[in-house]
Amino acid sequence: MKHPPGILGSSPLRRDGLEKVTGAARYLDDLPAEGTWVGATVRSRHPHARIVSLRFDRTKAPADAVFVHAGDIDGVNGLQILDDRWPILASKEVHYVGEAVALVAAPTAEDALRAAAAVEVEYEQRPAVLDWEEAARNEPLYELALDEGRCEAILEAAANGDDGLILVEGEYFTGAQEHLYLETQAMLAEWVDGRLAVTGSMQCPYYVKNALQHVFSLGEDAVQVVGRYMGGAFGGKEDYPSLLAAHAALLARAARRPVRIVYDRHEDIVATTKRHPSHTRIRSAVKKDGTLVAARVDFDLDGGAYLGLSPVVLSRGILHATGPYRVPNVRIRGRVLRTDTPPSGAFRGFGAPQSQFAWERHMDRIGRRLGIDPLTLRRRNVLHPGDRLPTGQLMDASCGAAAALEEAARRGDFLRRWKKAEEDRRRDEPLGRGNRPVATGVGLSLAFHGAGFTGLGEHRMRSPVTVRLTAEGRLEILCAATEMGQGAVTVLPMLAADAAGLRIDDVLIHEPDTDVVPDSGPTVASRTTMVVGATAARAAHELVQRIVQWKEEQMGEAALRVEDSRLLGPGGEIGDFRELAREYLAAGQPDAVTVHNEPPPWQRFDEDSYHGSAYPTYSYQAQVIEVEVDTDTLQVRPTRAVAAAEVGKVLHEVQCRGQVEGGLLQAVGWALWEEMKRKDGQLLNDRMTTYIVPTFLDAPEMEVHLIEEPWEGPPHGAKGVGELPMDGPASAVCAAIENAVGIALDSIPATPERLLDHHIEAAQGGRR
C-alpha cells in the first residue's frame, strides 16, 4: 500500500467541524417540526409495584391525542438486546422508578404533557430490592468465572504466613455514573405504507433495526434506521435508543403520522441507563518484594432491573480485573446482581474502569503494607512482551504497559513529588493538627484496555464494509459507524484515502442508513477505527487496484499506480484519479467492493473456560494526578494530570488527544463528584443542578503524551483509544488524596462526606 506523506498522523479539519462550530449541524431536535407530533412517556413512580389499573381519561386530554400501552404491542413486548426480558412498556409490574408504563402523543409538546397527565395508573407497591446485601442474597442475573493456576492453595499458604508470602485483602466500591451527553435521547419515527423509518441519536443503527423488527414482527426490508450526529453518547446511546425507537414507532403507528420523542434532561437522567455500580473484593498473595503471586477477585456489578448488556460488561470487567500485570495464579468470579433500579448499561470502559479501579487501589494497598512506593511496586509486576495474562494470552512486542508507566512517572516527576508529599503529611499527622490549610498529593495508576469486541465477537461478525465510486469519481465508504464526536467521519476517510493513494477529499463517507450501508457492527468497544477503519481501508485499496488493473489492460501498460489522487505510469503522471474513475464507470465496470473484517487468525478464545486471547491487542495508559485537599473541608481539587497513552499508532493527533483528555476528565468526575444519590429507589439528584459534572474550572491542567508501539494488525498498528482513558484516572485521584492527607479511600466518588466518614472510622480503628 502507498502511504502518501501527510495523511496519517496529521490533523486535518474534522469533516463535521465547520458544521458544528457554525451551528449548522442538524441533530434530531433541530429537524423542522412541521407535520410531526410530539411523544411523551408515562413512568413508574415506584421501584417495584404491581400495576392494578391503567386508564387514559380522554376528557382530560387534548382531543386528538393518542395513547399507547403494553396491550397495543402486537409483536413482542421485549427489548431485544442479549435477551428480550426488558419490557418495551411495563404490563403487570414495574421494576424501577422511571420505567415506561404508557405513551402519549399530541401535536405539540404542551399537549403531549397534558395528555400524559390524563393517564391514571393505580399501583400496589411491593418490596423493592435496593441494596447490595439484599441483591447478593438473590439469584444473580449472570455469572462468570476465570481460573488460572492454583490460586486458593497459595492464598491459604499466604494466610498461614507460609512460603514467605503475605496476604493482602481489600474491598472496593464504585458508584453509578450518568453519561450526561449534552444532547438528550432523541428519536423520530414514521410509518410509510407499512414500512417503518426511524432516525435519531444512536450509536448502533442495526441494534435499533433488529430491536424494531422484534417488537413489530417485521422483516428486514420493512425497517429503515438512520443514525444522525449525536451530541455525545459515551455508551449511553448503545442500548437505550432501541427502546426509545420502539416507543416512537408505537406512537407514530397510533397517530398515523411522524412522532418524535426528545427527552428533557430530568427525564433523561431518571430513565436511561447508567454505569454499573461495582463491589469488588480482592485477596492476594505477594512476596515481600512486592511480586504478585496469586489473586482472588470477586467482582459484583449492580445490573439494575433487567439484564440489558450486563453480561458483556461483566465479561470485560473480569478480563481486565488484574490490570496490565503478571499475576500467575488467579481465581476471578463475576456476578451481575439484580436490583429494582434502572438497568445499568454501556458506559465508556464497559466494566474495565470498575474492575481496574479496584485493582489499582489494591496495588496501592499492597505497597502501603509492604512499604514499597507505588512506582516500584508497579515496575516489579508490570506486563512486558513475553508475559502472559490470566487468560494465558501471550503479550507480543507491542505491549506498551511499561513504556506508558515510565513515561507518565518521568513526565509527572512522580516519585520525587510522592515522597515529598509523604514527608509533608507525616509532619502534619494526625490530619489537621499541622498548619496546612491545603495539602497536596500525587497519585499514579496504570490501566489497559482490550480493543474491539470481547472474545470471538469480531470473528463472528466479520464486519463488512463497502466502498463505492460516486458519479463524480470519488470514493464513498458505506458502513454503519456513527459519529458521536469521536471523529469517525474523519478518520475512516483518512484511512481509506491513505490505503488507496487518494487525497482525503476524494473519499466520502455515507451517513449510517440501514437501507444503504452494510452492518459493519455497532459503534462501541473502541472498535471503529481499528476494525471498521481497517476494513474500509482494505475495501478502498481493493477498489482502486481494480480500477488501475482495468486501466492497465486498456492501455496495454503495466506498472500503473495511484498516488495523491494522480495516476502515475513509468513515465510519470498520466492523469487524475477522478477522471480515471469516471472513465471506468462509463465502461460499465462494477462500482463497488465489499470486504469483511479479518480478525487475526491466531486469535482463539474459549468462552467456557475464559482462556485464550480475549482481544487481539491492548492499549495502555498511565497517569500521574495531583490534587489539593482542603484539610478543613476535605474538598478535593485536581490540579494537574500527566498522562501517557500507548495507542499503537496515532492516526489523527488532535482527535486522539481529544479522546484521552475528555476520557480523563470523565474519569476524574466519576472519582470525585458524580454521584447518583438514591433514597427508597428515588433518584435525589435528577437534574444538572444537582448531578455535578466537571466544569472548566474543575478540570485539572493536562499534559498528554502519546506513545506508539504498533501492534501487528491494521490499521498501521493503531489500537482502540476511545475507552482507555476512562480506566485508570479514578484510582490515581484516590491515591493522590491518600498521599496528601493519608485517607485511603477505596470507594468513589470521593466526596468530602465520604472522606470524613472514612477518616473518622479509621481514627476509631474501625478499619485496617
Place this chain on the structure above:
Amino acid sequence: MKVHFILNGKAVEAEGRPTDRLLDVLRHVFHLTGAKEGCGEGECGACTVLLDGRTVLSCLVPLIQVDGRSVITVEGLAATEKGHAYLERFALKGGTQCGACTPGIVLSGAHLLQEHPHPSHREVAHALAGNICRCTGYQAIQRALSEEPEAVLDSTLLPAADAEREDGS
C-alpha cells in the same frame, strides 16, 4: 404580543407570549437551531447567545426582555468573515467533538476574547465555567482560545446592526 429586536444584525419582529423562552423563539420561529437545549434550567450553557454583547442563557430569557435589544447567535458569528475564521481555527484545534455544547462555547469564547485579547488560562476557565462540555476535557478549548491571534478581535468579529436600534428602555 409583538417584540422587535436586532437578530444577528437585522431588525426582526417576533409574535409570541411575553414569557416564551428566547431559546424557543430562536429555534422555532427563526429556525436558528445552533443554540441547543441541554438542560432547560440554566446549568449547561448550550443555549448561550449574546444579548447586547453579553452572554446570556437563552433558556432563561423571556421574549419580552429582548425587546429593542440586540441578539447574536452562533449563526451570526459564523456569518462574519472574522467570525468564520475564528470558528474554523477553533475546530482545527480540536475545540469541538460532539458539537452540542459548541455553539454556546464559541460565543462565550468570542465574548471573552473581545474583552481580554490575551486571556490567561485562568481567565479562559472562568469565562467558560458556565458552559459544560462532556467530550473534550476542556483542554483543546483552552488551547484554541489562548492561542487565538489578536487580529480577529476587532469589532467586525460580530455582526454589526444594520438598523437603528430602538431604545427598549
